[in-house]
Amino acid sequence: MKTDESGQGQMDRLLRRLERERRARAQAETLLEERSRQLYLANHELALLASALEQRVEERTQELVAERERAVALARQDQLTGLANRRNFNDFLSAACSRVWARSGRVSVFLVDVDDFKHINDAHGHEAGDAALTEVARRLSCLSHSGLAARLGGDEFAVVCIDLATEEQEKALAKSIVETLKQPYAFGARSLSIAVSVGHASLPDHANSSAELMRHADMALFASKKAGRATATAFSDDLRDEAEERRLLELELVLALDRGEIVPWYQPIVEGAGRTPKGVEVLARWNHPLRGVVLPSLFLPLAEERKLLGAMFISLFRQACREIGPLISAGKLSYLSVNASPSQFRAGGFAALIQLLLQETGFPPKALVVEITEDVIMTDLTRATREIDELTRLGVRIALDDFGTGYSNIASLSRLPIQWLKLDRSLIARIGDGHVEQAIVRAVLDMARALHIDVVAEGIETERQAEWLISAGCRRHQGYLYGRPTPFDALRDFLSSHAIKHASTG
Ligand SMILES: [Mg+2]
Incomplete structure (x- = not known):
């Protein structure tokens, strides 16, 4: 009897232990499931964050590239008129001259200077002066063909052309620059007029290097200025002799x-x-x-x-x-x-x-x-x-x-x-x-x-x-x-x- 009782007791205890262990396992499983779910969610969130970060990095990189391109463009552009600036012009001119030396062809430079620009500023104000410069730039870009128009500074502009075959064509373009820029421009309700002087020279006819080309175009411009308003002059040896004499x-x-x-x-x-x-x-x-x-x-x-x-x-x-x-x-x-x-x-x-x-x-x-x-x-x-x-x-x-x-x-x-x-x-x-x-x-x-x-x-x-x-x-x-x-x-x-x-x- 005693043995039966103790056998029954042992069985009960075993069953209770089994029950406890089952519950503990069930609890552990629930906990594990919960933890895995949390882990999955955390992982997913992390993946989203990583992808967002990647996208932001990509966007910022593109922004930086664009900003750099803009800065490079600005460094080569005249702020007021949007034309090429002096640095850009010099690079273009050197490249064009090198091409002519390597193969063949002709580079023509036209230096353009507004006559009495100070008078426009004095008489009509700086806004009128800026409007005049912008208008000069706009007209020069239309005239520069496959070349490049640039503002070198102040009221000095330049055009470099690579598609003019003869001195006659150069003279014709110089003349049309003078004539085109002579047309009045509108400033508010007023109509103002400007005039420009032009000096031009070409390589290889008049010069052996881009620096010499610029110097000779400048001598021609000086002659135009001396001759009065609204004239164009082509470089000649006489001009060089005169300039040399003047320098001496x-x-x-x-x-x-x-x-x-x-x-x-x-x-x-x-x-x-x-x-x-x-x-x-x-x-x-x-x-x-x-x-x-x-x-x-x-x-x-x-x-x-x-x-x-x-x-x-x-x-x-x-x-x-x-x-x-x-x-x-x-x-x-x-x-x-x-x-x-x-x-x-x-x-x-x-x-x-x-x-x-x-x-x-x-x-x-x-x-x-x-x-x-x-x-x-x-x-x-x-x-x-x-x-x-x-x-x-x-x-x-x-x-x-x-x-x-x-x-x-x-x-x-x-x-x-x-x-x-x-x-x-x-x-x-x-x-x-x-x-x-x-x-x-x-x-x-x-x-x-x-x-x-x-x-x-x-x-x-x-x-x-x-x-x-x-x-x-x-x-x-x-x-x-x-x-x-x-x-x-x-x-x-x-x-x-x-x-x-x-x-x-x-
Ligand atoms: Mg006197």
Whole structure:
């Protein structure tokens, strides 16, 4: 019985244990299933993340590539006009020249420069200037065929062509650039016009390298600029010789100033019926050791380019004060007239410079006349007025030079303290032509009288001109009839001989 009972008990315990183990296994299985599910989900999420990351990396890579391409394009493009920039142009040109050397063909370069671009900016504002440049760019791109149009900087453009076979075709394109760009362009409601100068050269006809090609096209452009607005010039050997000559002269000019070879010459200004020399105008001459006397028309533009005008003016002014000062103290002359260059006047500080020079030389301000040209006044009336007022305060007189050649605004003239008008030689040369020309000069003389401005007639060459002017009331004269510009010694002789003549006739 006991055995039966204990056998039953053992069985129960076994069953309970089995049951416990079954439950534990079931629990473990559920847990395992749950864990696997979680693991699966986590894995799936991870896979999604990985794929998203991969896609983002791909997108970013594409963005970076695009940005780099944009940056490369921008570095080769002019921001304002969208044309190729100088770097891009140089690369294209070098490649084109290398191709011509390797095989055959022809590279033509056209340098294009807007005439008086500063005037567009000054007169109509920078937006109009930008619109003009954009318009030039648009028209040049249309004209550049299979070549490349570029903006090299400022108002300088260039076109390089590889499909022009002859110099005739080049000339035709240069002409059509000038003509096409001459057409007015719309700026807001206004219609503005521009003009360009073009210089062109080609390889292999005119040059052996891209650098030489550019240099020669630039020489041709310089010739166009010199010839006036809206012209095209092809490079020629003569242009190279001229440029070489100019370069040589430029180098010599720097030395000439140091060596004191730039000297004042003097042209007398006479007054009244006795035609008495009362003053002199200082004119620059270059005593060149080999070339002899060089005229200012040849070296002043070079001096302007090399920014030597300021130094040249100071040197001439000092020499002139030293030579003419004693004649003024002795009562042999009443005034000295000097020419202020437009660039000097525009740079500002001109009146202050004159004040310093007058103090340094002890030259009397009342005996000094400063000649300025109309364009100095008209391009920047405010600055001109300030400088002229300051000069007038010093006691210096102001003469308006070359009157009749520019576009003087008579209303502005009446507001400026100008003491003299110098009638340009071109007006004087025409007074023998007829009534209309005489009427014009008479009208200027009447106007000057009304404004209490004295008139000096320049470029008088004949007795008839002199007599007519005196009869019209103009008694202050300058010109070859009375005396050419001369060095100081000759001027002194001229003054003494006039004094002797005057004494003997008077
Ligand atoms: Mg003058």
